Structures are given as C-alpha cells and as structure tokens.
Amino acid sequence: MPTINDVARAAGVSPSTVSYVLSGRRPISAETRARVQAAIAELGFHPHAGARALASSKTNVIALVAPLRVDVNVPVIMQFATAVVTAARSHNHDVLLLTKDEGTAGLERVAHSTMVDALIVMDLERDDVRIPALRRLKQPSVLIGLPADHTGIACVDLDFGAAAKLALEHLHGHGHRRIGLVGPSPAVYRRQTTYADRFLSGFLETSAELGLRTVTHPCEPGAAGVRDCMADIDAQLDGLTALVVHNEEALRPLLDLLQASGRRVPDDISIVAICPRDVATSMPVDLTSIDIPAHDVGTLAVETAMRLLDNRRVDYTMLLAPSLVERNSCKEISPSHR
Amino acid sequence: MPTINDVARAAGVSPSTVSYVLSGRRPISAETRARVQAAIAELGFHPHAGARALASSKTNVIALVAPLRVDVNVPVIMQFATAVVTAARSHNHDVLLLTKDEGTAGLERVAHSTMVDALIVMDLERDDVRIPALRRLKQPSVLIGLPADHTGIACVDLDFGAAAKLALEHLHGHGHRRIGLVGPSPAVYRRQTTYADRFLSGFLETSAELGLRTVTHPCEPGAAGVRDCMADIDAQLDGLTALVVHNEEALRPLLDLLQASGRRVPDDISIVAICPRDVATSMPVDLTSIDIPAHDVGTLAVETAMRLLDNRRVDYTMLLAPSLVERNSCKEISPSHR
DNA sequence: CGGAGTCGTCGAAGCGCTTCGACGATGCGC
C-alpha cells in the first residue's frame, strides 16, 4: 500500500503538498496538482482512514442506529437505511451500522472511541434513555422520530398529526361521517413510540373539529387481532362507512376479513391507509394512502447531520408534510347515506 | 477526551503498560492492572479507533455489502444483516454498511483506505465482477452465495440443491407424483443469482431419480404473474397434486388464486415453500416449509471472517443443510389417486 | 551461590496523515 510519502517522492513534491492537493485547503499550481494526481493514480494511492482520522479528528463515518429485531416494519426500516447510506455516500461519508439493542453503551462506545463524526438514531421512544446520553456526546446526533424532550437535538419525521388530519379531511370531503381508526398494535403504544400517539391525537382533534363520529382501536397482529379490532369498532359505531388504517401488518388480513364478510372496498366501506406506497399498491385493492416517506426522511436526516458537522444552522424539529395519493379505496358517499 | 497518557499518569505507569493491560499481550501484575483499570474507569477512557488502527493495522470493523435496493426479499436481507451485526459485535467488531450499487469501486475504496479488516458480500451473481476485485484485496472476504468461480474465497449459503431434493422427497413420501415448481421471477434468473439455478438443478435431478412427473416455471411478481405461471403449469401437467414454491412474493397471491379457483390446500393440492419461517406461518394456511436460515448463514459468515483474520483454516464452500418443518400444507395422497 | 530464565515495566520509535508557520518568488501600487 503506497503512502503519501511515496506519492510525494514520485511527484517530486513534499508530502504536505500532496495533502493539500487532496484537501484543496491551500492553492496549488495547476502543474503541480496534475503531477501529484498522476502519481496518485499511478500508484493507486488511497489515504489511510485511521491516519487521517487521527490527524484530522474526522472519520467521515456516521453511525446509524437501527432496530434490527426482525419485527414489524421491516421494509420501512430498510428504506430508511438505504436512504441514509446513499445520502451519506453522496457526502463522502460511510455508515457504521449499530443495533438498537446495544443501547446507550453502543452509542458511547462508538462516539468515545471516535469511530464516527455524527449519529443518526431511529425508533425513539417517548422518554428514550438514549437521549441524555446523546446530549453528552461531542458528536452531533439526528433523530428519526420525535421523543418528548429533544431540546438541542435535531429530529426528523413525518408529521403524523397532519397525516391523521389529512386522512380524515379526505374522507370527510367524500361525505364520510362515521369513521374508525385501526391503530398500531398495543405493543407499539406500550413501547411509547411517539408516532402512534401523534397520529392518534391528530385523529381525535380533527374528528372533533369536523364533528365526526369516530372510534379508535389498537389492533393486535394477525387475522385474529384484526377480527377483534373490527368487532369492537363495529360494536361502538354502527353505520361505519370508512376506516383509517395506521397499521401495515393489519392491512392484508383486514381486507381479507372485509371481503369474507361481504363488505366491498370501496363500495361498502372506504379505506385510507398510512403505509409505504408499495404496500398500498400490492393489496388486492389499490389503496388510497398517505405514504411514509422513508427515503425523504432518511435523506433529510443525513443532510441535517452534515449541516451540524459544518456548524451550519439547522431546525431542531423537522416534520415532513404528509401527502395523500388517491387510488381505489375511497368512494364518494351520497348525502342520503350519511 | 482522555488519552492513554492521561491514564498512564493517573495510574503512575507508562503508556505502554496501559496498552498491555488493554491488550493482554504481556503479563502485568495484578496490582498494576487494577490501578490501571481504575484509572481507565475513572477517566472514562476509550482508545481512539483511528490511532489504534494506525498503530496496529487493525480496525476491528468488517464491511457488509448488501443489496439495498428496495426489492424482493427485504426480510431475508434484514435477517442476514441482523445476524452479521450481532455476530460481529460478539467478536468485538463493528460493521460498515455498503450498498451493492457502489460495486467494485466501493469495495476497493474501503479496503484500500484500510477502513475494514474483512468483507462480507451478499447477493452474488454467477460471474460477479466483484470476485476478481475481492481476490486482489489484502483483506479476506466471505461471500453469502455461491458464484461460479470462487476459488480461494470462502462462501456460505443454504444448500439449495439439497433443499429442492428435500422438498421433493417429502412430497414423494406423501405419495405425490405430479409436482410443479413455482420458481423465482425471471428477473432473478436473468440476474444469475445462483441459488435459483442450484435449486432448479436439484429439483430436476431429484425428479428424475424418483421418477416424478414434474414441470418447472419461473413466476413473475404479482397476481397476474402467478395466474400465468399456474396456467402454464396446469397446461403442461394435468393431475397436479403438489407444488414446490421457491418464490416468497408469489406465495400470497398463489394461495389467493388457489382458493378462488376452489382448490383447497392441502386437500386438493399440497405445498412446500422455501421461505423464512415467519413468512410460512403468516399465510392463511400454515405452510410446510424449508427455512432460509439467514441467521445461521450470517453468523457463520462472520465466524469464517474471524477465522480468516486469525489465520485459522476455513472451508471454502460451506453449504448449510436444509431442514423441512411440517405444518399444514401437505397431505398424504392415497395410492389410488397417484 | 552464580548463571539462566522469567516477570513486569519502561522508553522510544513509528504507523500515515494534517496543519501550522515559514519562506522564497511574484505581482502590484505608488
């Protein structure tokens, strides 16, 4: 492996000159630069990352802390990860993958040993124990999610409150007045992942504003969970004409159940789903949905980390506006049926 | 951030002694060790990764090259990644996540700049262009998959040939004689990911050995793809009593289609699926399946990388034996119906 | 009781890079 000294010798310059050619931090004449670059290419020189990190205190690596339990939401996690890696590479950074189950210790390990310049953390809980730890680190961090007290830490997420509002407004606009919410599984609420609450609050507020009759219910995974959930919803609200589904796993069994019980979508019941686009379009009925813009969120998280690294100003709460795509699961209801 | 010198001073020893306490490479008296460890704990010392890498030429990081297109098989990829990260951590290594689309250049970048000690590469094609590049690296690599010429590079994968054999033997044992294979999508064959071929060869060989009447067909994604595929299979082989499905995406629409056309599983048609356990158990019918042991494969890949790093002997072709789990999708067929 | 090992520790060199200050050479204004 050639070193910067080898390159310097080959180009007939000093090592510092090579370094300046590489970093562009000082002006170098065109000829010198050309000679150096030729030497670099010829020798196949790549600067040693460790040496560089040691001398410059920059690693050009960011940590991505992901919930790698084989769990719900796998495709969404994957989309985040893809976006983060891609965006990081476009800023000349690499990504070190950590699992959530290393917890606080993992964050401190990589931060204290100077393996990374910044951290991106996903799947935050309302009072996540990692937040105080992150605050203590010298590296900046960006959260994907919105825990309770994130003072001084940048957060990026979909605006789930607005998403709920948007879903209800859409249905309201189509004449629906009696609407059920099929929520995430109780485990999600228990885990205090805040998107569930934010969505729920937005739902309840908008429901009140628009004067709707609504009922909300979490939904256990599996066909049985869906059956129970729908039974409860139907029991509490008759004349139901629409559902908002904030639960990816439930979608498929829900559609199966509706079909089995002879309720046609969208003729008898309309549905708005909150889920990734490809999930919405891979169902028996193409679902009108509000996308979870994992790609945008991941990219924005990286951009934000980069801004923090160059001491540029950032917003500390970035909630992306939801957008609803109409497909074939919502139907206009005539006033007489309201 | 305290350095090794700070620790040394606090403990009243030389920096090298601290280093030896950390690495255990030389004997250190119990008292000294205790004092040093106390100082480390008190100061919250963590060795600087870059400095360490520079001095020792070891990074304690391995690269994981994953196909991060948002594509088929997402859950399986995720399981591999989880297993690799977990196993790496248990060997005191971290994982740098690279995407397949950086190609050869990405591998060379991280290897030449000494960011990683070893590489684990997934989703190999038959004549993958990355293989020659990997051979040139000074870091060892382990492949998850089995490309054509992998001389000198360790490979780990499920034995797909044996899996096909196992599936057919199971069905044959239950009296089935006319069996269809619903294969991966043509895109997979085109991409020359070798597991498809290995499975197919195993299928054809075993079919011949057992004297079965079989027909094989790739299957495009989506309900339409499944319909076409089944139409072709039925056209070529009447009296079909069983299917082997080597295509995760196809499972759900296939079951829908069979139900819609009044063929009950397992009463009218038996199924053996090759897919992760949780996919098999999340279908309307619990499927008898051969698991894709992503966790085991990922773990073994890391173990192998670790062995290579300590210059221990490794096998260069590690094919894990498949295992079939009986659930509710296969039925004994009476001789009269054969 | 002397020499040969072992044990425990230290000092110094060096890993490959960045960066700071210095310095000759130019160009410029007046």
Add this chain to the structure above:
DNA sequence: GCGCATCGTCGAAGCGCTTCGACGACTCCG
C-alpha cells in the same frame, strides 16, 4: 524601484496508539 501582499511550497510537529528491545528484579536449579 521599494515595500507589501499573495501564491505556492516545504519542513516539522504532532495526533494517540502499539510494539519492540532493553533492563532491573526475582526465581530456580545445579
């Protein structure tokens, strides 16, 4: 034509760690 910037380059210091050789203090054996 002289001083002053600016430009382009160099040399050296150092980033924080590992590792090698050295060395005093013991232990052990014959």
